[in-house]
Amino acid sequence: MMKNYASRKRILGLVALASVALTMIALLPALFGGETALQIRASRQGITVPDGFYVYQRLNAEGIHIKSITPDKNTLVIKFDSQEQSTAAEKVLRRLLPEGFDIAQLEQSSEWLSRISPHKQSIG
Incomplete structure (x- = not known):
């Protein structure tokens, strides 16, 4: 059970990190061009x-x-x-x-x- 919780937490962290990265990529043209x-x-x-x-x-x-x-x-x-x-x-x-x-x-x-x-x- 503890292993399953840590796995879910890691997946949610990766999803959050990916969301932030995609948002930054989408905003770069607005900042620099x-x-x-x-x-x-x-x-x-x-x-x-x-x-x-x-x-x-x-x-x-x-x-x-x-x-x-x-x-x-x-x-x-x-x-x-x-x-x-x-x-x-x-x-x-x-x-x-x-x-x-x-x-x-x-x-x-x-x-x-x-x-x-x-x-x-x-x-x-």
């Missing part, structure tokens, strides 16, 4: 960033799905669900916007770390 972003900023003084609604309309007309568009200081940050959408949007924006704008991919991989870190770190 998925969302990407572009940042548009004026490279010269006197130029203002394009209107977010205009950018949304133009990218939407090209079949590019946008997760969000947010003005941030003197920039426009556009978030996408995939790297493919972000790359396609960058090509369209380079063709669409006149000279004088910098369009760059933003690093999103460390953003989740800053959300869970209790201390803000500054470099420099």
Whole structure:
């Protein structure tokens, strides 16, 4: 009877461990990938960033799905669900916007770390 109890306890422990492992595997893409972003900023003084609604309309007309568009200081940050959408949007924006704008991919991989870190770190 004691041997049967220990065997059941071991099996339940393995099932719990397997459940945790599967959950971690399922959450990894959400932590390390998925969302990407572009940042548009004026490279010269006197130029203002394009209107977010205009950018949304133009990218939407090209079949590019946008997760969000947010003005941030003197920039426009556009978030996408995939790297493919972000790359396609960058090509369209380079063709669409006149000279004088910098369009760059933003690093999103460390953003989740800053959300869970209790201390803000500054470099420099």
